[in-house]
Amino acid sequence: MTGRWQRVCRVEEVPAGRPVGRIVGESDRVCVVDRGDGEYVAMLDRCPHRDVALSDGVVRDGTLVCPGHFWCFDLATGERTDLPERGATVYRTRVVDGWVEAELPPPPSRRSIREWLLSEARARSGQPADG
Numbered sequence: 001m002t003g004r005w006q007r008v009c010r011v012e013e014v015p016a017g018r019p020v021g022r023i024v025g026e027s028d029r030v031c032v033v034d035r036g037d038g039e040y041v042a043m044l045d046r047c048p049h050r051d052v053a054l055s056d057g058v059v060r061d062g063t064l065v066c067p068g069h070f071w072c073f074d075l076a077t078g079e080r081t082d083l084p085e086r087g088a089t090v091y092r093t094r095v096v097d098g099w100v101e102a103e104l105p106p107p108p109s110r111r112s113i114r115e116w117l118l119s120e121a122r123a124r125s126g127q128p129a130d131g
């Protein structure tokens with residue numbers, strides 16, 4: 001699935017060693033971290049454990065530590081350092097004209113109430129959803 005590149009913040013807004021949280025578009029919460037090696041990391045600004053902003057966390061030794069319960073995420077991979085299968089959601093990043101951009105997932109499709117009611121009725125009657 002191809003995402004959409006979105007500007008998140010200017011590079012000068014991301015101090016070394018401190019995560020920055022931004023709302024992108026209508027409601028995408030994105031946390032950006034300057035890894036200190038010329039690369040920026042962008043991730044969903046929501047801990048996979050609870051709904052705590054990772055941008056309120058602490059950067060330490062190549063990791064981002066969640067302020068909720070101190071889960072520690074590798075800034076290169078997003079994996080939880082002691083339990084890799086419980087990683088943070090990391091987005092591809094690039095810098096364009098001084099902006100940190102992240103490739104965010106496509107927005108969920110919006111259906112009208114009529115389309116939703118029709119698909120529900122079809123699903124309950126056993127018809128294909130778009131038939």
Ligand code: FES
Pocket residue numbers: 047048049050051052066067068069070071
């Ligand atoms: S909310 Fe992040 S570790 Fe619990």
